[in-house]
Amino acid sequence: MQTNLSEQAKRLPRAEEAERILRSCVHCGFCNATCPTYQIMGDELDGPRGRIYLIKQVLEGQEVTAKTQLHLDRCLTCRNCETTCPSGVQYHNLLDIGRAVVEEQIPRGFGERLLRESLRAVVPRPAVFKALTMAGQLFRPLLPGALQAKLPRQAHPAKARPSVRHGRKVLTLEGCVQPSLSPNTNAAAARVLDRLGISVVPxxxxxxxxxxxxxxxxxxxxxxxxxxxxxxxWPAIEQGAEALIQTASGCGAFVKDYGHLLKDDPAYAEKAQRVTSLSKDLAEVLSAEPIEQLGIEADRRLAFHCPCTLQHAQKLSGAVEGILGRFGFSLTAVPDSHLCCGSAGTYSLTQPELSRQLRDNKLNALESGNPEVIVTANIGCQTHLDGAGRTPVRHWIELVEEALA
Known part of the structure; x- marks a missing residue:
């Protein structure tokens, strides 16, 4: 589309990128057909095409309003639209640019600021998050239902990790909330990889x-x-770590974007690109290994929820399903499997009503095949879906490890 950035917008660090993305959009509207918020709201401004127009107006110098901010806030950043788009519009990068500009111009109310600052103060700090999680479990009956839903329904303690060191080694990012909410996930991954002759170095x-x-x-x-x-x-990378693996697809999607986000940083651009090239989801690693030699013959009936960060951001749709199929698990069909569950990082807290609608729709689809367990590949999706108190939701690698044991 034709774009004329304002003089102020032209001075933004990512101005050329924003203009390039805007010009790549032909405004066809195919993106709206697969946008979760557009399907619920039915408002053009709550779909990718409308949000692109809002960001275009902002960058062309038109008035920025609280309504502009609201429509951008409602976006899940699920990137479903990017999978659908025939023109390859890099919507998520444009959204990041637009949100940053709007944030500078529209002050948020006290309640919103407090929530966002609290999330930033707690979630990225594993020790703080663990302490609050333990306190929440202790006083669970006294908590509001919304907070109870954020706590694990059933504890699956971490099993012992292998002590043997193999010639092959991979790094792993332990994560912020996963060690508290699903402590056995990373341990299960380490135990499975150990059987394949791969050591996991936290x-x-x-x-x-x-x-x-x-x-x-x-x-x-x-x-x-x-x-x-x-x-x-970096020291471990220089010493020959063959990959940096993530068991949480949300973390993996962001780490894989380091190379792009730091491409203009002279001190980190090359290293960031190297990290991006080494970053792999656990499913990518196992898909390339002779996993049949593990001798797993599972017979459990599962529904797999493929997180947006796995299928749309990392383009790994079908990877986990392929692994589970090779192990013998029976996978049920999931209608509209491309749609977001509504977790989307902190979205379930910043946009709770929309998030619950999306969660319930997703659970209806996942449960339509009567699975014994729902499995997923991202701790945010796992916690969000399991919080509804319906079919149990776990990380897929834990069920693989249980079958192995």
Whole structure:
């Protein structure tokens, strides 16, 4: 589409990128057909095409309003529209640029600021999050239902990790909330990889991937976290780690974007690109291994929820399903499997009503084949879906490890 950025917008660090993305959009509207919020709201401005127009107006110097901010806030950043788009519009990058500009011009109310700052203060800090989670479990009966739903329904303690060191090694990002909400997930991954002759080395010096800050419009803080992680991983990378794996697809999607986000940073651009090239979802690693030699013959009936960060951001739709099929699990059909569950990082807290609608729709689809268990590949989706108190939801690698044992 034709675009004329304002003089102020032309001075933005990512002005050329924004203009290139805007010009790539032909305004066909195919994106709206698969946008979860457009399907619920039915409002053009709550779909990708309308949001692109809003960002275009902002960057061309038109008035920015609280309504503009609201429509951008309602976006899940699920990137379903990017999978659908025939023109290859990099919508999520444009959204990041637009949100940052709007955030500078429209002050938020006290309640919104408090919520966002609290999330940024708690979620990226595993020790703080663990302490609050333990306190929440202790006083669970006294908590409001909305907070109870954020706590695990059933504890699956972490099993012992392998002590043998193999010649092959991979790094792993432990995550911020996963060690508290699903402590056995990373341990299960380490135990399965150990049986394949691969040692998992936890990158304990690394912290939050940066996604929480970045997607709550504290983008500089998010990039600072990315730089610290690169510094923490770099010695092991130089020593020959063959991959940096994630068991949470949300973290994986953001880490894989380090190369793009830091491409203009002279001190980190090359290292960030190297991290991006090494970053792999657990499913990518196992797909390339002779997993049949593990001797697993599972017979459980599962429904797999493919997170948006796995299928739309990382383009790994079908990867986990393929692995589970090779192990013998029976997978049920899931209608509209491309749609978001409504978790979307902190979205379930910042947009609770929309998030619940999306969650219930997703659970109806997942349960339509009467699965014994629902499995997924992202801790945010897992917690969000399981919080409804319906069919149990777990990480897929835990069921693989249980079958192995």
């Amino acid at each position: 990158a304990r010096e690394a912290g939050c991937c940066g996604a929480v800050d970045y997607h709550l419009n504290a983008q500089d803080k998010g990039l600072d976290r990315a730089r610290r992680n690169i510094d923490a991983w």
